[in-house]
Amino acid sequence: MIFGYAGKFLEVDLSTQNIKEVRFSDEVLMDYVGGRGLAAKVLWDRLGSRWETVDPLGPENLLLFLAGPLTGFFPGGRICVSGKSPQCNGVVGSTVGGEFGVDLRCAGYDGVIVVGEAEKPVYLFIKDGDVEIRDASRIWGMNAKQTVAFLTKECRELLKKRYPKKGEWREPSILYIGPAGENKVRTAVVAAKWSHAAGYGGYGAVMGAKKLKAVAVKGTGPLPEVADLEAVQRLMQDVCNNAYESELWRRWGTGAAGYDVGAKQSSEPVRNWQEEWHDERSFGVDQFENRVWVKSYWGDFGCPTTCLKLAVVRAGKFKGAITDNPDYELQAYLGTNLGIFTPEGNVYLASVIDDLGLCGIQTGNVLGFAAELFQRGILTKEDLDGIEPKWGKAEAFAALARKIAYREGVGSLLAEGTYRAALKIGELKGVDVMPYAVQVKGIGVGAHGIRSEKDYPEVYSYACSVQGGDHTSVAFMPLDEPRSEHIRVFDDSGVICFFNTFGIPRNLVFDFYKAVTGIELTKEEWVNIKAMKIIQLQRAMLLLGGPDLQWNPEIHDDNPLRFYEPLPSGPFKGKTVEKARVDEEKRKYYELVGWDERGIPKSDFLKRLGLDDVDKALEKLR
Amino acid sequence: MAEAEKREAIWIARDLSKCSGCRRCEVACSLFHEKRIWPEASRIRVFMLAPGIEFPHFCAQCEDYPCVEACPTKALSVSTETGAVLVDANTCIGCGKCIEACPGKIPHMHPTENRILICDLCGGNPQCVRVCQEGLWNVLMIVPRRAHSFKLYARTPEEITRDLAVKIFGEEGEHLL
């Protein structure tokens, strides 16, 4: 037996309403851990043989909510959401903060596997071993805040009625979708706590396709038994102590780094990446702290960093807007990338995006794309249903975001995400608009550019990532570097918060894993064998793709065209990335991860990892 | 413990609006009492009836201890040393009378055993305060226990949420619940 797991997973078939418990062998859990790793394994085993035909938005797709053995123990609660991604047609491990993973494990489950598709809107309510599929027709259509309020009330009333002697019941932990997910918008999120989101991958659309509005869980048991409680407590304290020392990080959250990214490193998207620099006094987290933050520290279960903040606009035309910080990514994507340089405009737009259940990054990416087409006269006011998305006009972007969430008019086109929208607009207008689409394999690139080469991603990092433009999982050499996706996949499988690993030795994370599970794991074994298997599975499914799109690595293992234009401003003005260098680095990376010169995982490499079936499935691509 | 007797009784002062929702207090409380991380068995529970409105909910040691008065089996007593309410697990029948009597509906049933959970001040060395201070959130602070009206702090989760929501979100806070 492996310690640290609840041991069971819940499987819910929404088509048949069948609910059962499933277990995985110790070997599978040891190899794939949980979260993203286990998601790749489950998806491959169940759908791999017909991957190209599985519609991410059809009943065949699986929707996975997977915790890991470290969830709840390693400070900072998260859960991983996955499935076949409607953005890249591969697999993305998309994690979201909150108490859901902890509550789920206290209920006795390490994860929930949702299959099929409900006839009418439903939500799942899990109270320990009692699992119900409940009617959600009254909440279908509700925004984030309404959904959370409704379910908090309804679930607490149910609990009170069923267990009258318990005393006051707390709220259940809830994952939900907003209108965007309901309308199968490819940039829709699975969200928690109003403003937390599993964004990359577009799993809100998968949830919406299944007519699953929410999952609410209340677990009353303890977290699973661990192998060595004393060691777990000691390591927990080490992680906390490290976090407590990081004053700026705690005080300003990821926004602290963002200031450097925009002003010093010059790698922050500005006006759809036409620039990557802004003056250091023009937009930074220092302007948010005293102006809009009403809570200086906000965090999820067990978190010592509490890097989140709560923002409320107190005055002016956006009065009443509420969101979290926004964090660096949304300061960039719903701020600078749209030419918005005021905390109020940024908070307002983020709150609109939260309420609609959209992804701030992906939606900010497609809004920036649309705005640049408008700037260039390729899309006109008429094309945009009367909306003029001029840089800096937060209300216009909010109006466009609403169109996207409800798939109204031009919104339906943009709801497909930047890449698919670019294909369609190119066709409609007879102009190649791909140069303005800043994405990799259907996924808008995170707000960390590569042109200045001062930020963390390398020139090949997005091009070779198994999660496309996802800035939280980039390709990097050597593979055992903290920023490499071979390391990051451990965090997403653990499932733990990456930000609480900042500044601690990597070995501590593996020691933590051992203290919880009782299983020895070295960084070398993880990077070269276990992570390598997960990465190969993700690569295989990404390349098999389908049904609407397939990636050809010779074309699509590349940067957005914009990254080959010289930076027009800032300290690195004129700097660009050379294609020849990207190709050279790519070749080195391919070699390191066992891919042939065309980017297809090599037969002998896969066989050595025991992935013979993957090898066979890839035969048709070779 | 001669030393403990000399120690002045304490009270845990609380500044709820600063709560980060980190729940490290629950982790500490349940590890101390149950040797597990067990949020529902923690004597201090963080409520989040609306996101952003997290706050710790735990015993205020009312000056007149209505819960102790209400217990039909005399399972509850007041520690002469710390002033905390002590639960005699063998005598407690899990009837819930103390919950009804508590102005804040603070006591709650142990999730797997038929007995009530009430903060025991960790015998005078509160673990929740230690971690809350360590993280500099300073929601929880130790002060000497004086003859004050601590009962005013025994409020229901709904009451606390309603007020905090307006404090934190302003007018919007009225509509969020």
Ligand code: SF4
């Ligand atoms: S430790 Fe302090 S800040 Fe954290 S949840 Fe508890 S009371 Fe709130």
Ligand code: SF4
């Ligand atoms: S707060 Fe509630 S539990 Fe605590 S002493 Fe008062 S009545 Fe008893």
Ligand code: SF4
């Ligand atoms: S003082 Fe001790 S028993 Fe009381 S809530 Fe804090 S940790 Fe729990």
